[in-house]
């Protein structure tokens with residue numbers, strides 16, 4: 001049967017799934033895309049509270065079919081499978097799949113328990129990879145779409161005092177680069193966003209798993225990082241709505257692979273990373289964070305150069 005004339009001329013509403021849409025950058029981005037006319041699936045752990053906040057931010061009614069909540073815990077494989085099914089039931093093949101959800105942790109490698117590394121990898125790599133695998137068949141069949149991975153400055157260069165976070169963001173970027181070559185022939189693009197610093201819970205002590213032993217072996221690292229790094233973060237942090245504008249632009253890219261900074265501090269780091277050798281970046285990071293020089297904390301009687 002021929003499509004009705006009105007349907008033929010109606011603009012196609014694209015759908016985007018955003019993980020971690022309950023708050024922070026995910027919530028701001030989901031609300032922004034909704035206001036721009038997208039059909040948005042907010043994937044989140046607590047749908048009741050998350051969707052209430054999201055509808056408020058977006059200015060949407062409770063029964064608006066363009067704003068849909070789906071339950072998703074990325075650390076639980078059954079939840080990821082159920083979420084993929086709920087997404088396809090609601091919107092079919094999504095055009096955009098935005099892997100935004102994330103967790104952070106503060107502390108030195110010696111202070112961090114292994115189960116924190118496991119949770120970090122489950123949240124940022126294993127869960128998102130599984131969700132992608134479950135949605136790719138329908139996206140490939142649609143022959144169009146974009147997968148966006150939200151990385152961080154820690155994914156460009158490993159940052160002291162947050163090794164598991166840097167490690168998973170680095171892994172996320174390598175995964176995205178690999179996958180881009182695989183899915184491009186099917187019409188699906190991949191974008192890695194290196195996010196700058198934004199004013200959300202993840203940059204606060206409350207929104208971070210805190211493994212720091214403030215009176216321990218790394219006490220002097222923590223003091224200066226606290227004074228310089230975390231204070232500076234709060235000063236440069238921009239509003240999540242600014243990130244949302246960058247994310248919306250990223251979803252519109254027609255290119256098979258893009259790695260882009262969203263935020264001026266992220267842009268500067270990408271430039272420094274291109275210009276400076278690794279040893280120079282190590283020194284730059286050390287000086288910016290006020291970390292002791294090489295060998296400064298050697299045990300007494302062990303002062304060989």
Ligand SMILES: NC(=O)c1ccc[n+]([C@@H]2O[C@H](COP(=O)([O-])OP(=O)(O)OC[C@H]3O[C@@H](n4cnc5c(N)ncnc54)[C@H](OP(=O)(O)O)[C@@H]3O)[C@@H](O)[C@H]2O)c1
Pocket residue numbers: 019020021022023024025026044045046072073074075099100101102103123150151152153195196197198199200201202203207
């Ligand atoms: N803000 C920044 O300055 C900044 C900078 C660089 C990169 N980023 C990245 O941007 C992304 C968003 O961060 P944000 O700033 O918006 O942080 P946020 O305010 O702490 O939000 C994190 C989001 O991730 C969700 N989440 C955490 N664990 C999850 C799990 N197991 N399953 C499903 N969802 C889970 C949270 O859901 P709940 O509400 O259920 O906890 C929340 O919606 C992260 O990937 C982060 O690394 C942020």
